[in-house]
Amino acid sequence: MLRSCTAALRTLQALRGRREGVSPAARDPVLARRWFSTEKVIPKDHALPNPSWSKDLRLLFDQFMKKCEDGSWERLPSYKSKYTQKSEDFKTYFLDSKLVKEQLSQAQLFTRGYEDGLGFEYVIFYNDDEKRTVCLFQGGPYLQGVPGFLHGGAIATMIDAAVGMCAAIPGGIVMTANLNINFKRPIPLCSVVVINSQLDKIEGRKLFLSCNVRSVDEKILYSEATGLFIKLDPEKSLI
Ligand SMILES: CCCCCCCC(=O)SCCNC(=O)CCNC(=O)[C@H](O)C(C)(C)COP(=O)(O)OP(=O)(O)OC[C@H]1O[C@@H](n2cnc3c(N)ncnc32)[C@H](O)[C@@H]1OP(=O)(O)O
Numbered sequence: 001m002l003r004s005c006t007a008a009l010r011t012l013q014a015l016r017g018r019r020e021g022v023s024p025a026a027r028d029p030v031l032a033r034r035w036f037s038t039e040k041v042i043p044k045d046h047a048l049p050n051p052s053w054s055k056d057l058r059l060l061f062d063q064f065m066k067k068c069e070d071g072s073w074e075r076l077p078s079y080k081s082k083y084t085q086k087s088e089d090f091k092t093y094f095l096d097s098k099l100v101k102e103q104l105s106q107a108q109l110f111t112r113g114y115e116d117g118l119g120f121e122y123v124i125f126y127n128d129d130e131k132r133t134v135c136l137f138q139g140g141p142y143l144q145g146v147p148g149f150l151h152g153g154a155i156a157t158m159i160d161a162a163v164g165m166c167a168a169i170p171g172g173i174v175m176t177a178n179l180n181i182n183f184k185r186p187i188p189l190c191s192v193v194v195i196n197s198q199l200d201k202i203e204g205r206k207l208f209l210s211c212n213v214r215s216v217d218e219k220i221l222y223s224e225a226t227g228l229f230i231k232l233d234p235e236k237s238l239i
Pocket residue numbers: 160161164165168174175176177178204205206228230231232233236238
């Protein structure tokens with residue numbers, strides 16, 4: 001815990017130490033090359049190890065990557081901001097698509113908005129046969145609620161994201177209609193937990209899911225949740 005917190009704080013200090021009044025491109029030759037080059041920038045996949053990841057998180061990541069080798073599990077990539085077909089599909093549910101386009105150009109995925117190690121560090125794996133996801137999550141120092149522990153809203157966010165992926169893969173364009181969480185034990189800051197999500201049933205446009213959050217050794221049950229996700233109706237606008 002201490003080591004991953006230290007790595008996160010080092011990132012923060014490095015950011016704070018940057019000289020003021022100098023553009024990011026002037027500070028960073030790699031960034032400058034990207035800005036002034038015509039080559040296409042490949043978005044960074046954040047669901048991969050970085051120096052802030054603790055030993056526990058790396059170990060679990062390696063175990064799941066092994067499980068991916070026979071194709072039963074799949075690692076889901078994750079981007080800060082990436083304009084995908086899904087973003088395009090979502091647009092059709094908004095009346096004012098010009099406004100949406102402007103907003104989307106600046107938009108970032110909420111769970112990827114922090115520098116490495118400070119907020120949500122996670123990777124989600126999906127098993128299609130079992131219609132379930134496993135999310136390996138390390139909550140950084142910026143997610144504190146009660147001193148030393150994760151904020152309930154941060155836990156809810158991560159559960160929503162993990163369960164949401166479990167619903168979105170079979171369901172397509174879905175939104176959370178209901179999320180019910182029981183917080184049973186506080187989660188220590190910078191520790192690693194495993195979020196297991198399961199698709200229980202589909203009734204028309206409704207997808208019912210359940211979820212639990214456990215310690216790496218599975219001995220502690222931190223939270224349990226159920227979620228209802230609704231597949232959007234192409235005939236209905238959201239606004
Ligand atoms: C890949 C992404 C991962 C990230 C995951 C993050 C996901 C999110 O956080 S989404 C953001 C939070 N959610 C929202 O903002 C959604 C706000 N809600 C809405 O827009 C709408 O209520 C919406 C789209 C969910 C459903 O609206 P609509 O399509 O009109 O459905 P509607 O016709 O009212 O209901 C469909 C069925 O669901 C049921 N239902 C809808 N809402 C609920 C609810 N809260 N509880 C129980 N049942 C519900 C209805 O009773 C109906 O059931 P039936 O078919 O049996 O009659």
